[in-house]
Amino acid sequence: MNIKAISFSVFAAALMLAPLAAHAEDIPENLKGSGEVVITSGGGTWEEAQKKAFFEPFTRDTGIKVVLVPEDHAKLLASVRLGQPEADITSVPGGALAGFVNKQAVEEMDYGFFAPDTLANMPEAMKNKNGVGALLYSIAVAFNTTKFPNGGKQPSNWVDFYNVKDFPGPRSLPKCEKLVDGGLLEGALMGDGVPADQVYPIDMDRAFAKVAELKPNVGRWWVAGADAPQSLIDGEVDLAAAYNGRIFGARQQGAPLSLSWDQSLLQYDYWVIMKGSPNKDNAAKFLAYISRAQPQATFAEAISYGPVNNEAFNLVPKELLDVLPGAPELAKKQIFQNYEWWNATGPDGRTNWDVALERCVALLSQ
Structure with a gap:
């Protein structure tokens, strides 16, 4: 982070x-x-x-x-x-x-x-x-209020984030090395309808399938925490998985950004x-x-x-x-966020993070 x-x-x-x-x-x-x-x-x-x-x-x-x-x-x-x-x-x-x-x-x-x-x-x-x-701190669904103005229909959770029909526009998601910090798989599961209290243990097959589904609509895969709000400000994307502090910092400087706490990850x-x-x-x-x-x-x-x-x-x-x-x-x-699950090791000695990282890299290289 x-x-x-x-x-x-x-x-x-x-x-x-x-x-x-x-x-x-x-x-x-x-x-x-x-x-x-x-x-x-x-x-x-x-x-x-x-x-x-x-x-x-x-x-x-x-x-x-x-x-x-x-x-x-x-x-x-x-x-x-x-x-x-x-x-x-x-x-x-x-x-x-x-x-x-x-x-x-x-x-x-x-x-x-x-x-x-x-x-x-x-x-x-x-x-x-x-x-x-x-x-x-939190990773949450953030968006540009120019695209989704106050008083109108705004994205409020990960289901909305993954709903490109009702909330069209390019997205920003964390790149593989930030998949834990950026809540990539947790957000994907909730975006696929999994209740928040049933996210863990993470079903990697289901989560990566959802990410793959959204992939054509991802305009920026971010690494640095500042990338997500900046891509929103620049108009490169309309929605982003972003840190709450980054969004509030940008808003303080007049940026037309907002976020929803619904289904946000507590980190x-x-x-x-x-x-x-x-x-x-x-x-x-x-x-x-x-x-x-x-x-x-x-x-x-x-x-x-x-x-x-x-x-x-x-x-x-x-x-x-x-x-x-x-x-x-x-x-x-x-x-x-359940760090114990992310750090748990399988029979091969690899952590869930190791396995997810390998799968993420393979998906983004396709």
Whole structure:
């Protein structure tokens, strides 16, 4: 996923952000300490939002210094293999977690530092043995409102996306290397009428048959997250599978784009502690601190990602509940992407992702 450099959400710039961070005296004693914790960061508005919500309040309230290094997973994994990890913590897409685990690159999570109410308000998918949820984002059906104007008939789900008769025009779908991040097969199955709660386990034959059916109407196969909205803006396509943050970022700049949350995929990143971390306890304290409701709410206000603590939705302005992935009303229309299924291996040792990638490449080369 390459959406971490997106601009502030359409609402963020207009909001006066209230300081939600707790005061030091409200912080449990077990989270306080000394020394440092080294964390990777992607820069830009992503890093600014993290500084506001996580890094600066954590240091102020606990006495533990946060040191940032540029995010480079290849370099980080190499340093772990040498037994000298250059960072204690990084974030990885949910679908990539198994790869880090298989490389023996991460420590098991220590949830002993987490307050009971924090854990109780986090969805189960966010409390993995090897990582804790970092944020929620979504892939959804997006469209150009010039082609499908407000007040008229607009596509609202994957069934509509695959319905070229009632919603004519070229489409944009993720290319094979982004088939998981872009929800290619999940969208195809729902487009073929499979109910959201029956998408997994994915019937690859049925999904790829649906993609093949739509293939003549695909005007752009995207790789970078910015490609989908740009192809909509340029008029190259009329509908696209796109990240919610990208669409809201484009709308903020005046682009005639919209999206539907119906049947959108809830996706997520994990924070992980690197194997051999010299500041393992401080890393666990940091993750316990930022997973609380108030830091999560501050982060959600600063950038268009959903919080991983459900209580945070009660702390953000009501206007944001219409645009944050995982918000209570939106979540009723969404489906959590099942990374465990994607990373499961068959008798031949290949993951479902490996098999799907091979099949996707074969289909697109025809």
